[in-house]
Amino acid sequence: MAVFVLDKRKKPLMPCSEKRARQLLERGRAVVHRMYPFTIRLRDRVGGALQPLEVRIDPGSKSTGVAVVRKDAETDTVLHLAQIDHRGAKIRKDLQARAAFRRRRRGANLRYRAPRFDNRRRSDGWLAPSLQHRVDTTVSDVAKLRRLAPVASIAQELVRFDMQALETPEISGVEYQQGALAGYEVREYLLEKWGRCCAYCGAEGVPLQVEHIRARALGGSNRVSNLTLACGPCNQAKGAQPVEVFLARDPARLARLLAQAKRPLRDAAAVNSTRWALKTALEARFGPVRVFSGGRTKWNRSRLGVPKSHAIDAACVGEVEALRGWDAPTLVLRCTGRGSHCRTRLDRFGFPRGVLTRSKTAFGFRTGDMVRAEVPAGARAGAHVGRVAIRATGSFNIQTAAGVVQGVSHRHCRLLQRGDGYGYSFLARSA
Incomplete structure (x- = not known):
C-alpha cells in the first residue's frame, strides 16, 4: 500500500x-501528517518530480469505491483503494422521524403549526x-485525495447501463457496442432487473443464463424487454415453449414474470440519477471528468481476472489494459457524521429524556x-486504537475494530487524528 x-509546504x-516512509520517519526527515489515509510530511524538501x-x-447505492491509479504505458498501478460506506438509510430514517414528530405537534393540543408545502422552492x-x-461525501473524499x-x-x-445498446441491440457505429461489451451491458441490466435469481424457479446463487421469454423460434426479439434470466435446468426444460404453457x-409466478418483463427502462435511469x-x-x-459505463467496468474486471469489490471495480473503470497492485488493503470510510446540534435525546414519542452536556470537549478530546x-x-490492559466517545468525568469509551472498550481513563489516551465525520478500518487483502 502506497503512503501519501x-x-x-x-x-x-x-x-x-x-518501507521508504518508515525509513524517512526513523531518520527524522519526515513526520506523520495524517493517519487515515496514512500521510507523511517531509521536513527538508520542497517540490519534486511528479507523475x-x-x-x-x-458510485453505488450503499458504498462507493475510490481508487488512485498511476497510468503507465501499458499497465495501470493501483496506489490507493478506498470504500466509502454511506449513511443514506440513517438520514432517511431521521427525516421520517422528524416528519412524524412535526405531524404529531400539528395534531396535538399545542400551538398550531401549519404544514409548509407551498412555500418551498427546489432548484434544478x-x-x-x-x-x-x-x-x-464522494466529492469531499476526492478533494481530500487531491490535497494528498x-x-x-x-x-x-x-x-450502470448503456440505454442505447439496450434499446437497439443491432445499433452500429460505436465499436464497443458491436463487440463483447454489448453482452456485458445487457447481462448487468438483467441481473439488476430480475434480482439475480432464476425467473422460473427463484433459484439464487447458481449460474444464470440469458433466456428469451418468447422464444426466437416463435418470433421473439432480442430486445431487453423479451429477455430474462434462468438457471440451466429451467432453460433446458422450457426450450421453445411459450412461457404461458411452461408456467401453466x-x-x-407467470403473472409476476410478465409484469416484471414490462418494467420500462426508466428503472435503470433511476439507478443512474445519483x-x-x-x-x-x-x-x-x-473540471472535466472522464465517464464510462458499468458494463465496461465489469468487462475489464472479468478480462483481468480480479475479484469483485467496490474499490477494485473503481480501479477497473475506463480503458484498462493491465492492472497491478489491486490486492492492496482497502481503506473503509464509514460515514458517521459530526454529531448533532440537538442537546437533548428524544424518546419514541418525541419527548426529551435527558439533556446533553453543553461542552463538546473534555480533557482535550x-x-x-x-x-x-x-x-x-x-481488566482493560493493552493497547486500544479507535474512535473515542468522551465523558465529562474523564472515563471514555473507545470503538475499536474488535468492539467497544468502556471506562478508559483520559490519562491513557493519545490523540492520533481529529474527528472528521468518518470511522476508519481496513478490509483484508483480496484473494
Missing part, C-alpha cells in the same frame, strides 16, 4: 512505499438528502477523535 507524501508529492495520477470512482437537479449525501496526491484527472462510472401450473449529479458536482469543482489508549494494568 507532502513536501515542507504541504504540497503533494508522489506517494512512496511503506500524473488518476482518481477513479465507482434537486436530490433527496439521503441521495445528496452520497454526492457530497498530484491528481491530474478523474474517471467515473457514469451509468404456477399462474402467480451518478449524473455526482458528475455535475465533480466537474463544477475539479472530542467525540469522534481517533485515539490510541495504552492501559498498563487492569
Whole structure:
C-alpha cells in the first residue's frame, strides 16, 4: 500500500512505499501528517518530480469505491483503494422521524403549526438528502485525495447501463457496442432487473443464463424487454415453449414474470440519477471528468481476472489494459457524521429524556477523535486504537475494530487524528 507524501509546504508529492516512509520517519526527515489515509510530511524538501495520477470512482447505492491509479504505458498501478460506506438509510430514517414528530405537534393540543408545502422552492437537479449525501461525501473524499496526491484527472462510472445498446441491440457505429461489451451491458441490466435469481424457479446463487421469454423460434426479439434470466435446468426444460404453457401450473409466478418483463427502462435511469449529479458536482469543482459505463467496468474486471469489490471495480473503470497492485488493503470510510446540534435525546414519542452536556470537549478530546489508549494494568490492559466517545468525568469509551472498550481513563489516551465525520478500518487483502 502506497503512503501519501507532502513536501515542507504541504504540497503533494508522489506517494512512496511503506518501507521508504518508515525509513524517512526513523531518520527524522519526515513526520506523520495524517493517519487515515496514512500521510507523511517531509521536513527538508520542497517540490519534486511528479507523475500524473488518476482518481477513479465507482458510485453505488450503499458504498462507493475510490481508487488512485498511476497510468503507465501499458499497465495501470493501483496506489490507493478506498470504500466509502454511506449513511443514506440513517438520514432517511431521521427525516421520517422528524416528519412524524412535526405531524404529531400539528395534531396535538399545542400551538398550531401549519404544514409548509407551498412555500418551498427546489432548484434544478434537486436530490433527496439521503441521495445528496452520497454526492457530497464522494466529492469531499476526492478533494481530500487531491490535497494528498498530484491528481491530474478523474474517471467515473457514469451509468450502470448503456440505454442505447439496450434499446437497439443491432445499433452500429460505436465499436464497443458491436463487440463483447454489448453482452456485458445487457447481462448487468438483467441481473439488476430480475434480482439475480432464476425467473422460473427463484433459484439464487447458481449460474444464470440469458433466456428469451418468447422464444426466437416463435418470433421473439432480442430486445431487453423479451429477455430474462434462468438457471440451466429451467432453460433446458422450457426450450421453445411459450412461457404461458411452461408456467401453466404456477399462474402467480407467470403473472409476476410478465409484469416484471414490462418494467420500462426508466428503472435503470433511476439507478443512474445519483451518478449524473455526482458528475455535475465533480466537474463544477475539479473540471472535466472522464465517464464510462458499468458494463465496461465489469468487462475489464472479468478480462483481468480480479475479484469483485467496490474499490477494485473503481480501479477497473475506463480503458484498462493491465492492472497491478489491486490486492492492496482497502481503506473503509464509514460515514458517521459530526454529531448533532440537538442537546437533548428524544424518546419514541418525541419527548426529551435527558439533556446533553453543553461542552463538546473534555480533557482535550472530542467525540469522534481517533485515539490510541495504552492501559498498563487492569481488566482493560493493552493497547486500544479507535474512535473515542468522551465523558465529562474523564472515563471514555473507545470503538475499536474488535468492539467497544468502556471506562478508559483520559490519562491513557493519545490523540492520533481529529474527528472528521468518518470511522476508519481496513478490509483484508483480496484473494
